[in-house]
Amino acid sequence: MSMIEIAGLNLSFGTGAALNAVLHDVALNVAEGEAFGLVGESGSGKTTVLRCLAGQYQHWTGQLRIAGQAVTRNLPLNHYRTVQMVFQDPYASLHPRYTVDAALQEPLRIHGIDGRGQKVSEILRKVGLNDSFRFRYPHQLSGGQRQRVAIARALILRPRVLLLDEPTSALDVSVQAEILNLLADLRRQEGLTYLMVTHDLAVVAHLCDRLAVMQQGRVVETLDSALLASDGATHAYTRLLVQASRDIQRVPIAV
Amino acid sequence: MTEIKLAVQDLCVEFRNAGKTSLAVRDVSFTLGREKLAIVGESGSGKSTVGRSLLRLHPPTARVTAKTLRFADIDLLAASEKQIQAIRGARMSMIMQDPKYSLNPVVRVGEQIAEAYLAHHKVPHREARERALDMLAKVHIRDPQRVYSLYPHEVSGGMGQRIMIAMMVITDPQVIIADEPTSALDVSVRRQVLNVLEELVSERDLGLIFISHDLNLVRHFCDRVLVMYAGRVVESIAAADLDQASHPYTRGLLAALPSLDHPRATLPVLQRDPLWLNA
Amino acid sequence: MNLPLASSAAGDTALPASSVAALAASTLRLLRFLLRNPMTFVGLIVVSTLILVAAIAPWIAGHDPLLQNLAGALQAPSSVHWFGTDEYGRDVFARLVYGSRITLYILLLVTVIVGPIGLLVGTVSGYFGGWVDNLFMRITDIFISFPSLVLALAFIAALGPGLEHAVIAIALTAWPPIARLARAETLPLRNADFVVAVQLQGASSTRIILRHIIPMCLSSVIIRLTMNMAGIILTAAALGFLGLGAQAPLPEWGAMISTGRRYMLESWWLVAAPGVAIMLVSLAFNLLGDGLRDVLDPRSQS
Numbered sequence: 001m002s003m004i005e006i007a008g009l010n011l012s013f014g015t016g017a018a019l020n021a022v023l024h025d026v027a028l029n030v031a032e033g034e035a036f037g038l039v040g041e042s043g044s045g046k047t048t049v050l051r052c053l054a055g056q057y058q059h060w061t062g063q064l065r066i067a068g069q070a071v072t073r074n075l076p077l078n079h080y081r082t083v084q085m086v087f088q089d090p091y092a093s094l095h096p097r098y099t100v101d102a103a104l105q106e107p108l109r110i111h112g113i114d115g116r117g118q119k120v121s122e123i124l125r126k127v128g129l130n131d132s133f134r135f136r137y138p139h140q141l142s143g144g145q146r147q148r149v150a151i152a153r154a155l156i157l158r159p160r161v162l163l164l165d166e167p168t169s170a171l172d173v174s175v176q177a178e179i180l181n182l183l184a185d186l187r188r189q190e191g192l193t194y195l196m197v198t199h200d201l202a203v204v205a206h207l208c209d210r211l212a213v214m215q216q217g218r219v220v221e222t223l224d225s226a227l228l229a230s231d232g233a234t235h236a237y238t239r240l241l242v243q244a245s246r247d248i249q250r251v252p253i254a255v
Numbered sequence: 256m257t258e259i260k261l262a263v264q265d266l267c268v269e270f271r272n273a274g275k276t277s278l279a280v281r282d283v284s285f286t287l288g289r290e291k292l293a294i295v296g297e298s299g300s301g302k303s304t305v306g307r308s309l310l311r312l313h314p315p316t317a318r319v320t321a322k323t324l325r326f327a328d329i330d331l332l333a334a335s336e337k338q339i340q341a342i343r344g345a346r347m348s349m350i351m352q353d354p355k356y357s358l359n360p361v362v363r364v365g366e367q368i369a370e371a372y373l374a375h376h377k378v379p380h381r382e383a384r385e386r387a388l389d390m391l392a393k394v395h396i397r398d399p400q401r402v403y404s405l406y407p408h409e410v411s412g413g414m415g416q417r418i419m420i421a422m423m424v425i426t427d428p429q430v431i432i433a434d435e436p437t438s439a440l441d442v443s444v445r446r447q448v449l450n451v452l453e454e455l456v457s458e459r460d461l462g463l464i465f466i467s468h469d470l471n472l473v474r475h476f477c478d479r480v481l482v483m484y485a486g487r488v489v490e491s492i493a494a495a496d497l498d499q500a501s502h503p504y505t506r507g508l509l510a511a512l513p514s515l516d517h518p519r520a521t522l523p524v525l526q527r528d529p530l531w532l533n534a
Numbered sequence: 535m536n537l538p539l540a541s542s543a544a545g546d547t548a549l550p551a552s553s554v555a556a557l558a559a560s561t562l563r564l565l566r567f568l569l570r571n572p573m574t575f576v577g578l579i580v581v582s583t584l585i586l587v588a589a590i591a592p593w594i595a596g597h598d599p600l601l602q603n604l605a606g607a608l609q610a611p612s613s614v615h616w617f618g619t620d621e622y623g624r625d626v627f628a629r630l631v632y633g634s635r636i637t638l639y640i641l642l643l644v645t646v647i648v649g650p651i652g653l654l655v656g657t658v659s660g661y662f663g664g665w666v667d668n669l670f671m672r673i674t675d676i677f678i679s680f681p682s683l684v685l686a687l688a689f690i691a692a693l694g695p696g697l698e699h700a701v702i703a704i705a706l707t708a709w710p711p712i713a714r715l716a717r718a719e720t721l722p723l724r725n726a727d728f729v730v731a732v733q734l735q736g737a738s739s740t741r742i743i744l745r746h747i748i749p750m751c752l753s754s755v756i757i758r759l760t761m762n763m764a765g766i767i768l769t770a771a772a773l774g775f776l777g778l779g780a781q782a783p784l785p786e787w788g789a790m791i792s793t794g795r796r797y798m799l800e801s802w803w804l805v806a807a808p809g810v811a812i813m814l815v816s817l818a819f820n821l822l823g824d825g826l827r828d829v830l831d832p833r834s835q836s
Contacts, residue, residue: 041441042412080734088727093731095732095750099550153731173468173512205513207513244443244446
């Protein structure tokens, strides 16, 4: 059963002369429990796809389904208990005036869930923090700790799908390793489905089973991540990305 | 053996904030010849502070001390502000991370390059323009005439960074400090920019200090690597020998990088030893 | 699971154990920063003195501010009447002290009206954009295009003179800049990740504006309101001076200057005392506002 189904997704911004087509016929399927990577450079549209799934952009055309339910213009409240998102910048994704406890309780309050204090403690432990972090403000936390809190916030509603927007690209190398390990562990433990946007092929190879490569709003190739290292990529752009990631050969200088 | 362009010994930078002092850089020592030297570290390691201190670009709340801080024959610590201004941009330049923020948004890019030259050489504007066009061609920008009249928001990231390089190299400096020059760029564009830097360094008598957090990037690009942790240099090694690094922090960093070619189920997590703070 | 290295932000010692403790800790830190700046400290002292004086007015005035004694009119400052007496023989010091109550009353009332209205209009305008934004901003444009004193005079002309009417008139001219400020603060927040995150939790727009956006605007608005207070005092004094604000025999400072004008050359204390009081209090609020900005403004924090 497909957890995420995207078919014929098209999205443009602006009208008339300023029409900017951002997504062209994007299609992909993510199975339940799978970790799927969405790779591309800036302007490829990969983050836009995530935001369409999250319900942030509403004027797309095509079919989007999550857990069998269509993503519509006016999303019911339980959509947000199925899908959650982790953002790129840990310094911007937590409200500066909310303590960790308040930030984690907020989604529970919105959905009218009780036993909030205990749930907060539980989720903090799951992401490798503890109760001593509950009443700190974001500026008192390191980048890695903030990202853990962001992951906790995404998971506290027990979603089935996690949309990840470059979750480690703003983190130091050593912290990235911790967060990647955490994400891998959580996926196993909670049976989550991941759709992860990243520009880093090494991260995709580490965390994801399959990936789609996007260029200028189009999906140019979908393949198993194991094929990346073994030169199994077929599309020229994918091979270009693999080469750049390995930094072995010089790419002819173009303008 | 090429001459030493930059000699740094026991550089310390102290920041004073609200009555508290913190040591951002402790006892950093290195020399720079005609080579590509990388300073690698994570956030808070002090690598950018080192770069800025060399050009005396640190904020007034910082105190810079060193046993030696010599550029060619000039003592950078004792030099007057006028002397430093004569050095900045002319003999020692800095390339910054994001051309979006480091280029003046209301001035055409060609003019900015020309201005960089005019700041240190009294020549007619026409000549500065010629040199700027020349420089644009040298950084492999096709159609320099057209690009000369563009504004920074009209050029792509990679082109903007090459323009920045042109601006900083036009005065023929002897040392370039590049502070994360490719971190804001797409992966496929990084190589272009690095190639430009490499060409410039090999053609001219240039020393390059490459500050970065990306160990993988510098191991292929640079000749020597300094690894910084909590303000200190914990490892100084040739880039080719990185795999034989001795300090546990360096080894930990290398191990923690996810690799395209060697996937592992779990990435080894860096265990920070408090003893490293006293290395 | 591997526990990450616990970071300790510079200077933090104890970890807060509850949300109240966390709030208290950050407020204390704020106060400490505030008091570090000598100018702000002075401002804070003067403002606190004003509040204290207003609070204990009956006990320190020494005389009845409204009691007339024509035989003892226009007396110079002495040990009996510290700031002398006015043309009706009323003790100037007592009038000054009771006048501080009126000043505080005006300041509080205007702030309580202007703050919430400005915040709400500005944040709603900035968050929703579109025609809502257009509507609200054109309304504020209309208000802003008049000089505030002229506008206040117009309102008083319509409402009639009096202290409460003066308060309303001043409030009506003071809210638009606050709305503009709140809108300017809201615009970049609208697309901030943490706002998107709470949208993705299913929060309603009301909840987002009230609980997530307004708290971020509060600092700027508080700073602005504090700096505005000097202007409010001066406008109230101007209205009082023109006889359109507080009516006789209320000891409002501006009205005191107005009536004392006639005797200024011989009885300088009639004008000097309320004048210096207005100047000191305005200055104090400005200094306080400046210090608050250094402390609260995230942009000025290193």
